[in-house]
Amino acid sequence: MSLPLYPASLSNPLPLRQNFSAESRHCKPLLFSTTRGKQWYYRSKNITRLTVNSRISSLKEPPLSNPAALLAKEAHKYFDQAVITVRAGDGGHGAILSMPSQKINTKSQGRHEKEKRMRSSYKRDSDGSLILPMGGHGGDVVLYADEGLESLLEFHKKRRYSAKRGGNVDAMGTLTSQLHDGFAAPALRVPVPVGTVVKRKKGKLLADLARPGDEIVVARGGQGGISLLEMPEHKRKKLMALSTNVMRDENDKVLVLGQPGEEVSLELILRVVADVGLVGLPNAGKSTLLATLTLAKPDIADYPFTTLIPNLGRLDGDPNLGALKYSSEATLADLPGLIEGAHLGKGLGRNFLRHLRRTRLLVHVVDAAAENPVKDYKTVKEELRMYNPNYLERPYIVVLNKIDLPEARDRLASLIQDISMIGCRETTKLNIRPKMLTENKNEHSVSSGTGCEEIKEKEIEDYPQPLAVVGASVLKHIGIEEMLIEIRAGLRKCWDLDKSLETETTGFLPS
Numbered sequence: 001m002s003l004p005l006y007p008a009s010l011s012n013p014l015p016l017r018q019n020f021s022a023e024s025r026h027c028k029p030l031l032f033s034t035t036r037g038k039q040w041y042y043r044s045k046n047i048t049r050l051t052v053n054s055r056i057s058s059l060k061e062p063p064l065s066n067p068a069a070l071l072a073k074e075a076h077k078y079f080d081q082a083v084i085t086v087r088a089g090d091g092g093h094g095a096i097l098s099m100p101s102q103k104i105n106t107k108s109q110g111r112h113e114k115e116k117r118m119r120s121s122y123k124r125d126s127d128g129s130l131i132l133p134m135g136g137h138g139g140d141v142v143l144y145a146d147e148g149l150e151s152l153l154e155f156h157k158k159r160r161y162s163a164k165r166g167g168n169v170d171a172m173g174t175l176t177s178q179l180h181d182g183f184a185a186p187a188l189r190v191p192v193p194v195g196t197v198v199k200r201k202k203g204k205l206l207a208d209l210a211r212p213g214d215e216i217v218v219a220r221g222g223q224g225g226i227s228l229l230e231m232p233e234h235k236r237k238k239l240m241a242l243s244t245n246v247m248r249d250e251n252d253k254v255l256v257l258g259q260p261g262e263e264v265s266l267e268l269i270l271r272v273v274a275d276v277g278l279v280g281l282p283n284a285g286k287s288t289l290l291a292t293l294t295l296a297k298p299d300i301a302d303y304p305f306t307t308l309i310p311n312l313g314r315l316d317g318d319p320n321l322g323a324l325k326y327s328s329e330a331t332l333a334d335l336p337g338l339i340e341g342a343h344l345g346k347g348l349g350r351n352f353l354r355h356l357r358r359t360r361l362l363v364h365v366v367d368a369a370a371e372n373p374v375k376d377y378k379t380v381k382e383e384l385r386m387y388n389p390n391y392l393e394r395p396y397i398v399v400l401n402k403i404d405l406p407e408a409r410d411r412l413a414s415l416i417q418d419i420s421m422i423g424c425r426e427t428t429k430l431n432i433r434p435k436m437l438t439e440n441k442n443e444h445s446v447s448s449g450t451g452c453e454e455i456k457e458k459e460i461e462d463y464p465q466p467l468a469v470v471g472a473s474v475l476k477h478i479g480i481e482e483m484l485i486e487i488r489a490g491l492r493k494c495w496d497l498d499k500s501l502e503t504e505t506t507g508f509l510p511s
């Protein structure tokens with residue numbers, strides 16, 4: 001069996017591919033001219049092995065028995081995590097060519113003149129050797145953050161993404177000056193929601209696509225094969241003076257084959273990116289609040305856990321800012337209700353607590369008509385503290401909802417006072433930035449070093465008081481303006497803190 005050859009760059013004579021084994025480094029390198037310049041090639045057994053591996057890994061993926069039904073029923077389990085396999089396109093093939101036969105019409109032109117003209121029409125390298133066409137590069141696979149997507153559910157329906165292969169060199173066996181490279185296949189661009197973290201399956205972090213338009217090449221397309229000139233052995237020596245791309249023996253034919261595209265399994269993890277996170281017990285009115293303030297259309301119903309996956313809505317800028325109106329627009333995330341024990345995974349808890357990670361301002365929504373609103377409020381705060389104490393350092397406001405109901409309206413004043421008093425006055429700049437926050441308190445104690453014991457021991461009363469406590473009925477549109485004023489003031493405070501932190505670290509005022 002002939003052994004394939006593998007391309008390597010001139011500057012780095014070791015092959016670029018990670019699966020290339022050490023044994024092949026001992027193979028004798030060969031230098032060829034390609035349309036991308038001179039390139040080294042090595043003989044290797046690995047291409048055959050790579051192809052076999054990729055087939056085995058594709059067989060391992062277990063198909064979902066009834067994906068659509070399962071996803072609809074248990075969307076909350078799947079919306080923020082997915083494993084996919086991407087395969088870049090193989091390179092197109094080069095061609096084996098022969099030099100054109102030179103029948104000379106001596107009547108009209110001299111033999112040397114015509115030969116010279118034909119030779120000069122070929123593409124040549126700087127050292128005068130012929131450049132032969134190459135197979136097209138296989139398409140890369142690129143993941144990019146798209147604002148239009150909100151969850152990773154689609155990736156459970158389709159788990160495999162393959163880019164196109166590069167085009168072959170279109171040749172009839174004879175070298176002509178008209179020959180072109182095979183076409184390079186376009187990259188396969190796969191949209192993912194903003195906030196998607198891309199990792200190699202059980203491996204290292206590749207990218208955090210946190211802003212719209214962020215992108216990463218996750219699999220590179222294979223390089224196209226080169227073309228070779230074939231000549232009977234007795235004429236080969238003469239031809240080698242003209243070009244390095246001369247086929248020396250049958251084994252060289254593998255160089256003409258395009259290289260396989262990379263195939264990788266990826267883990268996608270979605271972390272919701274929102275300026276404001278709505279938190280509260282189930283049925284407190286979080287989804288109704290989101291629907292009132294934004295154009296979002298979340299499911300609203302009179303039973304707990306109507307919200308299964310976070311809903312996002314866009315809040316318009318502050319009209320008082322005039323021409324700068326849109327500079328203060330923000331994203332709101334309505335998270336599923338938290339219950340006691342959420343930090344341990346009760347209810348839908350733990351999965352969703354992590355989605356607060358990238359929010360700046362928290363809005364606690366409390367059902368003021370409930371039996372004990374202060375206890376409900378404390379339950380939610382305690383769950384946040386147990387999951388990640390840093391969440392309690394963040395600026396927040398409290399909305400006492402459902403004040404259209406008499407039982408809420410009658411005790412509103414005392415509720416506002418009681419809740420305003422929970423916590424300490426001082427605010428710290430510490431950990432305001434969402435990106436600096438760690439996932440949970442265990443991580444926190446490892447990563448933050450000094451002072452973590454102190455944070456762990458703090459009670460909810462030791463964390464800052466709310467920026468504001470407002471009464472509202474989001475259903476009946478009571479107190480909405482006041483609530484909006486407080487949300488915007490809270491957001492401005494977060495942005496100001498961000499700026500001052502930036503100035504402290506860089507020493508420059510941000511533009």
Ligand SMILES: Nc1nc2c(ncn2[C@@H]2O[C@H](COP(=O)(O)OP(=O)(O)OP(=O)(O)O)[C@@H](O)[C@H]2O)c(=O)[nH]1
Pocket residue numbers: 280281282283284285286287288289299300301302303304305306307308335336337338401402403404405472473474475476
């Ligand atoms: N009377 C009254 N009812 C309200 C108000 N806001 C919400 N509700 C009702 O409370 C119920 C729960 O509202 P949702 O917005 O679904 O509550 P949620 O906090 O998102 O609930 P989960 O999805 O379980 O987390 C619905 O029947 C709403 O109509 C309000 O201001 N007044």
